[in-house]
Amino acid sequence: MTRRLAAIDRTVTALVGLALIAGGVALLDWRYRWFGTWSDSVSTARLDDVESSAWWPWVFALGGVVLGLVGLLWLLSHAPRPGEKAVRLPDASDRAGSVHVDLSGVAKAVAADFEARTNVTHVKGTARRQGRTHVIELRGQLDPHVTGGDIESAASRCTHDVSDAFPDGHTVCRVLLGHDHRRSGRTRASAHRVR
Structure with a gap:
């Protein structure tokens, strides 16, 4: 989710x-009359006039279609984005041509390298985009015998290689x-994040 979409979500919420x-x-104020004065009865005569008018069904249908489209766009904006396919390397590209790197392949290679350097298991690498930044994300499961130093060293090596x-x-x-x-037999571990 982009920052703009997250800001829109928070505002709407x-x-x-x-x-x-x-x-x-x-x-509550209508029931207990704390602040204002409210009528004990509600007249629906105006609503009956609007409902019986010839334009009401068309406006109601149009409003339903608009709300449906807004809801569909809202759902699609929150759908998971496909992983990044490739990124252009500006330093290696010139007028003769451009060089593109498959980020999914890079993510898999970095994940395999990270798993080989530590006791972390089931490491999966994915590539995604967050704004203007391409993120190679590694996710794995902690082994009970791994130490913080091992993780820090391997993570630093992987982030250094990517940079x-x-x-x-x-x-x-x-x-x-x-x-x-x-x-069973494992202690709860917090997520370790390196950027």
């Missing part, structure tokens, strides 16, 4: 929350390690 709170306070391969600074490496809850 805050507005909906405020609207629900305001509606709840209004209903050497992509000196423009737009490609970074992130290591996320978790605990395998299905196997």
